[in-house]
Amino acid sequence: MTVPQPLHQALDRSNSDVVLIVDDVPDNLAVLHDALDESGYTVLVATSGSAALARAGQALPDIVLLDAMMPGMDGFEVARRLKAAPETAHIPIIFMTGLTETEHLVAALEAGGVDYVTKPIRPKEVLARMNVHMQGARQARQTRNALDAFGYASIAVRAADGRLLWQTPLARQLLLAYYGSSGPLAPAPVQAWLRRHLREAEQLVEPPRLTAELGARRLTFRLHQQLGQDEEGGDWLIVMREVSDDAVIGAMSLSFKLTAREAEVLYWVVKGKINRDIADIVGASPATVKKHLERVFDKLGVETRTAAAGMAMNRIRQLHPSFEG
Template sequence: MLRPDPLRDVVLIVDDAPENLSILHTLLDRSGYTVLVATDGAGALDRARRLPPDLILLDAVMPGIDGFETCRQLKEDLQTRTIPVVFMTGLTETEHILQGFQAGGVDYITKPIRPAEVMVRIASHLRNSRLVVQTRAAMDAAGQAVVAVDPNGDVLWMTPLALSWLRSSLDAHGRLPAELCSWLHDALEAPEVRPFELMAASEQLVVSRLRPGAQDEELLLIQCKAGSPGPAALMQAFRLTPREADVLYWVALGKTNRDIADILGMSPRTANKHLEHVFEKLGVETRTSAARMALNVVTRRSMQ
C-alpha cells in the first residue's frame, strides 16, 4: 500500500472511544498530518503492518488486546519495531506508567488530552525519529549492511541488505542467533575480540562492532568474507540499489521470482519490477545473461 502523501508524516490513532478519535483526528489533520485510525489492538496491528506510520498514539485501556499488549507485539515485529509509540490513558499510577515504558512506549500522555501538549510531544518524537530514519537511509544508500541491537542481542533495526543476509538466521522474535549474541556479550566486555564469522543465506559473513549507537544501541557491521560472493559486490559492480543487488544475487543462484519474493519478503510483482531495472542497468534482456554477468563478478572476486 502506498503512503497517501510522502510529504506528510503519518500518525495512527488507536482508541475505542469515538469522541477521542474525532478530537485527535481533527487536531492532527489541521496540523498537516496524514491520519489513520483503529478502534482496537487487532486493527492497530493490521494497519501498522500494512502501512507503517511515522508515530502511533495508543490508548492503553481497550477491550480485547489492550494497548500494552498491542505495543509489545509491535515491538516484536521487525517491520514495526522502530515506530515510536505514545500512550494515552487516564491511568496515572506509577505502575501503569512504568508498564507503558516497559512495553516499548516512548512517552505517556494522560487524559483528558491537552491539545497543545499533544502536538508538542508528537513533533518532538517525530523529529527524533526522522533523524534516525535519515541515518539508516544514508547507510542503506551506501550499500552498508548494518544491524542495531540492544546489549541483549535483540534487533532494534537493520538496513535492507543486512536483513536479506540475516533473515534466515533470526528466530521467531527477531533475535540474533545464540552464538552471535554470546560473541556480542564478549565483545562488550573486551573490545579487542575478533570479528564473528557466520554462515547465513549461502554467505560466509563477518560481523564486527561498528560503534555504539544512541540509547544503548550497538551497531554491527555485516560484511561478506573475502572471496565470498554477495549482493554488495554486485551492487558495486553494476551500480545497483541494495534491493536490485539482492534480486540479481538470487537470480544467479537459479531462484525464480516467486522464490526470490519469499526470500526477500516482497511480492513476485515487486521482484519482477526490480529485475526489470537490473536488466536495464546491465544492458541485457534475459535472466541467463544477467546471471552470467553476476557470476563473472563472483569469479573475479574469488581470483583476487
C-alpha cells in the first residue's frame, strides 16, 4: 500500500511558488486565481477562516493573501493563529481589505501581516506587493533547506518571549526527540541560554554553545545571527547540529569482541558515569550493569574501571580522533 505524501511535499516548488488565497467571495477568488495562475504561481484557495488554517497547515504555502473581513473567524484571527503555529509562523501574510481606516490597517499589521492591499483588488498591484515579500521568503526558504540538507537544523526564536518564529523540518524532529515538544515556544533551556548570552551576541562575540544529550547523541545550539531588532532582544537564528557516538560504540564492540550492550556500558564508563547512572541511561538495573562490566573487564584483561576506560579511550582515539571523552 502506497502512503500518500503530505500536501506540502507533493507540491512542486522547484518551478513555482505556492500562494494561498483566502476570501469568502467567489468573484474575488476567481479574479486573483486567474491572474496568479497566468503568472506561474501554484494557487490554492480557502473560503473560510477554518478552511484557511487547515489548508495552510497541509500545504505550507509560500505566501497567504488573506481577506480581513469574513463571517465567523475573520482574517485577523486567522493571521494570529498562523503566526502562533511554528509550522506556519514564517509565512508572509498580505491582507486584502476594503477598510482603510487607520485602526484597521494597524490591526492587520499587529495580527502578523507584512503588507495590505485595498479592495477592489487590482491584480497587478497584488503581484507587485507579493514579489517584494516573496524574494525574502524565497531566500529564507532556500537557506533553511540548505541547512537541513547538510545536517544543520535551524530555528528562529524571539528573545523577549521565547516564541519559535519558524523551524526547519529537521529542527522540529530534533526538538521533539530531545525535549518532547516543537513549539509554540522554544524549550526552556534554549530560552535561558539565549537570554543569558544576548549581550555577547549583540557585541558580535560568539557565546558558548548549548549542548543537550540523549543517550549517545548530542545536540548543540549555536547563535548564528540576529534577524530583527527591538528593545527586548530581537529575533535570533539558532543553528543546531546533532552528533552521534553510535559509531564509537560499534567500533568498541568490534575491537574488543563485546556485545552491543557491553560496548554501550563501556562507552558510559569512558564518559565517567557510575553504575547507577548507566543503569538509568540504558534502562537496566545497577546489578545488571555490574555483570556487564565484569564481562567487559574479563574480555579486556583488566581489573578496574580506570584501566578499562583507558584502554577503550586509546582505541577510540585511534579510530575516531575527534571523539570527546
